[in-house]
Amino acid sequence: AQKITQTQPGMxxxxxxxxTLDCTYDTSDPSYGLFWYKQPSSGEMIFLIYxxxxxxxxxxxxxxxxxxxxxxxxxxxxxxxxQLGDSAMYFCAMRDANDYKLSFGAGTTVxxxx
Amino acid sequence: xxKVTQSSRYLVKRTGEKVFLECVQDMDHENMFWYRQDxxxxxxxxxxxxxxxxxxxxxxxxxxxxxxxxxxxxxxILESASTNQTSMYLCASSLDRASTDTQYFGPGTRLxxx
Numbered sequence: 083a084q085k086i087t088q089t090q091p092g093m094x095x096x097x098x099x100x101x102t103l104d105c106t107y108d109t110s111d112p113s114y115g116l117f118w119y120k121q122p123s124s125g126e127m128i129f130l131i132y133x134x135x136x137x138x139x140x141x142x143x144x145x146x147x148x149x150x151x152x153x154x155x156x157x158x159x160x161x162x163x164x165q166l167g168d169s170a171m172y173f174c175a176m177r178d179a180n181d182y183k184l185s186f187g188a189g190t191t192v193x194x195x196x
Numbered sequence: 197x198x199k200v201t202q203s204s205r206y207l208v209k210r211t212g213e214k215v216f217l218e219c220v221q222d223m224d225h226e227n228m229f230w231y232r233q234d235x236x237x238x239x240x241x242x243x244x245x246x247x248x249x250x251x252x253x254x255x256x257x258x259x260x261x262x263x264x265x266x267x268x269x270x271x272x273i274l275e276s277a278s279t280n281q282t283s284m285y286l287c288a289s290s291l292d293r294a295s296t297d298t299q300y301f302g303p304g305t306r307l308x309x310x
Contacts, residue, residue, distance in 0.1 A: 175239075
């Protein structure tokens with residue numbers, strides 16, 4: 083069974099600084115996808131970034147980058163140059179190649195301070 | 197852009213009522229999903245559908261049923277609402293089954309059962 087672990091329930095970060103959100107996963111399938119979503123207080127889940135298990139390079143999307151360490155089964159999200167609008171809950175998720183289902187971690191709340 | 201809409205943002209119902217939550221996507225996606233989100237538990241899959249009239253149970257299907265009569269619409273039904281079904285309900289859709297495939301979410305429905 084898949085399992086996603088996010089060990090940081092909440093984090094504070096100063097505006098313009100970088101923040102790293104931890105995510106570890108467990109799967110026996112060699113082919114899988116890793117996703118990060120942002121959920122602001124409005125409730126909508128917003129897709130941020132994707133990393134495939136066979137991708138050689140770490141994924142980047144604007145200020146978001148994914149630090150993928152396959153041997154350690156970790157997929158940490160790095161948000162650079164934090165903005166006040168980055169305050170939200172962030173979820174790590176994974177899906178195996180032959181599965182429809184996304185498995186989610188419990189989430190990390192990020193609060194950006196001015 | 198993918199657009200997933202849900203019929204209500206907020207809903208208040210009484211114990212024992214039959215509740216319908218509607219979800220519509222406009223991108224001709226094959227797959228649709230219903231999740232519930234509770235504090236500290238992340239998102240848990242209730243049901244999903246990979247084609248019209250097809251459905252599969254997720255992790256927590258008890259107390260729920262679904263209907264997919266048209267490709268763009270996926271309904272979640274609480275046959276007899278109970279207070280432990282008070283939660284945030286999120287609908288999602290995705291194009292196909294590839295592990296690279298992103299699930300896109302609607303804005304969510306906050307259901308309160310009194």
